[in-house]
Every structure is written in C-alpha cells, then in structure tokens.
Amino acid sequence: MNVEPYIASNVVTLVLLVGVGFLVAFVRRNRLWREAARTLWSRRKVAILTVGLYLAIGVLDSFAWKGGVPEDVVDVLPNAPLTLVDRLFLGTREASYSAPLAEIEFYGGQPLRHPGTHLLGTDILGRDVLYLSLKGARVALLIGGLTSLIAIPLALLFGVGAGYFGGRFDDFVFFLISTLASMPGLLLLITLIMVMGRGTLSVCVALGVTSWVGFCRLSRAETLKLRELEYVSAARALGVSEPAIVLRHILPNLAHLIVITFVLMFSGLVLSEAVLSWLGIGVDGSWGQMIDGARDELSREPIIWWNIGAAGTALFGLILAVNTVGDAIRDVLDPRTLRDSP
C-alpha cells in the first residue's frame, strides 16, 4: 500500500484533532480536571492563547491538498500538495536576500518582484522569512508532540510495570534506565539518528529513546508508593484483576504527573532539536535549521539579522509560552511531589 505523504499527514492531523476533542470533552465532564483547567485559564490567559496561536498555525499547515495553483506561479511544481499557509505565500519568492519591507534586492540593488511586501525580508534563496517562520511552527509542534507521544507511553509501560510488579522485571527496567542515564545523552542521540537515518520520524524516535528515562524513574517511584495505599489493597482484596488495578487505580493517580511531564518535556525537546540542527542532523524546516543556517550571515556586511531574528523569536515565543503554562500547570495540579529538576 502506497499512501502519499500529504494524505498520511492529513489523516494523522485529523486523528490528533479528534483525540484533542475527546480530551476536551473528558476535561469538561470531570469535575477535578474542569476546576484545574479553569484555574489555569484564569492565571495564564496570554500564554495559553499564544500556545493556541502556534497550534492553529501548525494545524493550518498540516492539511494539504492539490490543485488550485494559478498558471503564472512558477515557485512550486504544478501538482504539489499545498497547505493553506503555502497558498498564502504562493509566488512571493524573490531571487535572493532582501531586507524587511525593502523595495530593492539586497546585493544587486535590482527591484524586487513584490517590493515592500516581505514583512520579515527574504533569505538567501529569496524565500519569504515570515513564511519560513510560520512553517517552523508545525515542525516544532511535531517534534515536541510526536516525541512525547513516543516517550511518555514507553516510560509509563516500563515505569508502572516495574513499580507495580517488581521482581525480575523491576531489576531489568532499573538496569536499563541506569545504563541509558549513564551514557552521555548527546552521543546516544547522534548515534541513534545515524542508525535510523535522517528524517523527522527518526529524530523523534531518537529523542524519545533518550528522554523517557527521567519520567520512567518518576512513574516507577510513584507506582511503588501508590501500590501500598489502602484503596489498592482494598481493590485487591475485593478480587479486582491486576490489569484492572493498574488501569483504574494506579494510572488515574499518575495523570497529573503525565500532564506536567508532557508540558515540561515539550520545551526541552524543541530546544534539543535546535542543537541537533547545529550538528546537521535536525528536522528539515525547523527553526533550529533556520538559526544554524543564518549563523554565518551575521558576519556579512551589512548584517543580515532578520533571518535569525525571526526564527529565534518564534522559537523563544513558543518555548516561553509553553514554559509559563507548564509552571502554572505544575502549581495547579501538583504543588508537592514534583520538584523542577534541572
């Protein structure tokens, strides 16, 4: 079966949106979570709206369809699948650099094809920097989101399993996480990406493999604590099966930790991707790649600052918003157990 990438992307985005819908419905039904969400909203309106804006851009950039390209546009292949963001910037490509809102080209002094329309200027290939920055939102969300979706279930599977069942399995998991934690993180990351080859998915998997250890340790410790509590013993005495105990009595009590870890992990992952981009093994189209590519342009004369400025600000804005929301989430959901480990 051969599915075109853009259709797969559309389907995945749709599934994720439906998942988010179910999550929202659940939060609205459950009193505890509803209250938490309300407190969160009243405390961090701006940050939540900012994250929402990034999410909206990311979603708009995820649904692609073919056709509808005017005849005179030469930037793209005639039958390429394009998203809404792509379509907004169709045909804005210039020959080379131009400063924000400039009328002429940076080097040659030639008049631009679309003078005064590039709010953030263009890059070396003449692509609109605002367009590239908007495209980066989807990549960043993909790195943070997809990797968390890999790392957190993995950590829960091993952490809860080890904590609840103990014995040989616990020994094995503990050995595994000690081994992974003792290896220098960046080296492991580089090697894993080299093994799996470059690409979005392999970067996400590699980041997932290197970042699940912390949460695995945490969920193992929490499970060890939870399984000794009276309600778990009561459930066991009443004859509830082991999987049911884990699902109904252990996991719901880890839910707040899952939410907090997800948000805190997210920003760390996006920042790690920037470092990977510097090493030349990042994800194509990420802000990290824009920053890395613009590094040498700061030494040109006059200085080309809009490129790195736009990517840096976009990255900083997302991370700051997520960190601020994450802080508030931690305060709301869990004031005690989770300290911010560096």
Place this chain on the structure above:
Amino acid sequence: MAAYVLRRLVYGVGVVMGVLFLLFVLFFTVTEPEDIARKALGDKAPPEAIEQWKVNHGYDRPLWPWQDWDDNLLFEHYRKMLTFDFGLSDADDSPIIDRIAEGMGPSLSLTVPLLVLGLMAAIPLSLLVAFFRETYIDRMGVLVCVFAMSVSTLLYIIGAQFLIGKLLRWYPISGFDVDPMLLPRFLALPIIVGLLSGIGSDVRFYRTVFLEESSRDFVRTARSKGASEVRIMARHVLRNALIPILTHVVLAIPFLFTGSILLEAFFGIPGLGSITVDAIQSNDFSTLRTMVYIGSLLFILGQVLTDLSYGLVDPRVRFDS
C-alpha cells in the same frame, strides 16, 4: 557502609558493561570496520592498504562471539576497556591517553570556573528570591528565570559571539591559549554564555529547595522563639537545604571532566568535548568508546559519592539497613 559502597560499585560495573555493549551494538550497526579504515586512510586508499590497516588495528576479527568465540571484536572491546588499555586513536594513531591528558586542561579551565561562578551566582540569588517569597520580587525573579530558560543555547552562543565579540569587541569570538595571562580573555565569552544559559533553571531549582525547607516545623519554631528572618534563612533554611544542593553539585562533577560539547565546539576550545565531536565525525571508534566509557564511569562514581555525601551532611542517613 563498606558493604553498601561495595554493592553500589558492583552494580556500577554491571551498568558500565551495559553501556559498553550498547555503544558497541549501536556503533557497528551504522559503521563497518571498512568505514573506519577508509576514514583514516582516505577514500582513495587501495583495498590492500585497508586490509593491512584492519590487521594492524585489530579490526580483522569477526564482530560477534558466535562467529568466533576465541577471537572477536566484542570480547576484545571489553578486555581493553576493563583493563583501561585505551590504545591508539583510529584516526591518527596517537595514544588516546595522551589526547585525553591534553584535553583535560582546557576542559577543566572552562567547566570548573563555570560551576563555581554558577553556584556563587545562583545560590545568593535564589536565597534572595526565597526570602521575598510571595511578593513582587519573587514573581519577577521567577519570570526572569523562565525567560532565561526559554532561550536556546544556540541563540545564546550566537548572540554573545555577535554582540560582545563582533560589535563591542570586548573579547575574542573564539580561540584558546595555554598562556595563563591570555587564557581569561578567551574563556570570558564561553563562561558568560554558560552562566546565562544555566542560571535560570538553577535559581528556580534552588528556590524550590529553599521554599520547601522554609515550610518545615523547625522554621516555624525558630520564628516563634523570635529569631530574625535573616538568621532563619542563614542558619535554618540554608543549612538544611545543603543536602539537595550537594546532590546537585556532586552530580555535576563528572560532567566537569567530559567538558561541554556545545561550548567547546563553538568557542574553539581544544577540550574533551571537542575530542568527542572529532571522534564522531571521523568514525574514530577507539576514541569514542574511551570517552563514553570514562564519562559513564565518572557518572556512576558521582552517584555513589552523592549517596555517601548524604551521610556526611545528614546524620539521619544510615547505610547499614
């Protein structure tokens, strides 16, 4: 206590064996011995030269024990690492131990001041923020920390090199000199960047630690007997907060030796981090495994030392149970 230390160390040896195995498996799924030889000799090397190189460097053996139980690379890898026989670099045949000895100085001259200055900045700042808890100063402090944490290290480096190095011309953009008179000039920029990128999370971490201690019963007792807030902070909160701070610092010590890959690469410091990056780029397996091996050994040693240091500062901790 001796039994406890011994048990931890034995477990540590197990973990190191695991690390070495993982490294071997990962490395040789991407690279074949031919690739190492080709990187070392150049692309145009004749096949005979590559065969000769493999024989000389011991890569003519099969990889796995099931191919040849008596003579294989995996066992040889373990034998060499566990006897600390690091051998020669695959890239240029220089003794690895010499390169580590050379790189140790530059790495330590960057990481040690960074750790000391970082502590000297972060602990007073976080004490101050914790002292003014629940006030405007506290909220501002946390906000600034979150701001500082949200900037990518890459941006800190590029920004500092551009602003301080290029526009203001206070310090050289990158480079290194062993002359102790010139060294501070070269180290200034990486140290500034390292401090900036680390201070946000550090201050936040220490603040949480201090706040946790200030909600304890003995703090309330001290306050009710009339001790001043400054005295409470210095004598009761700071002293009890030493345990988590100590963990934090002792755990950071192994990383002093492995150096900072990012800072060393950007600022041209010929330390252990640069050696590691070079080893990755030139498929230099024997150097890479030595760096990973030493790194994980130090990490495990650091953890054992942390546990032991608990016993020193906290009389409640016992090891015999």
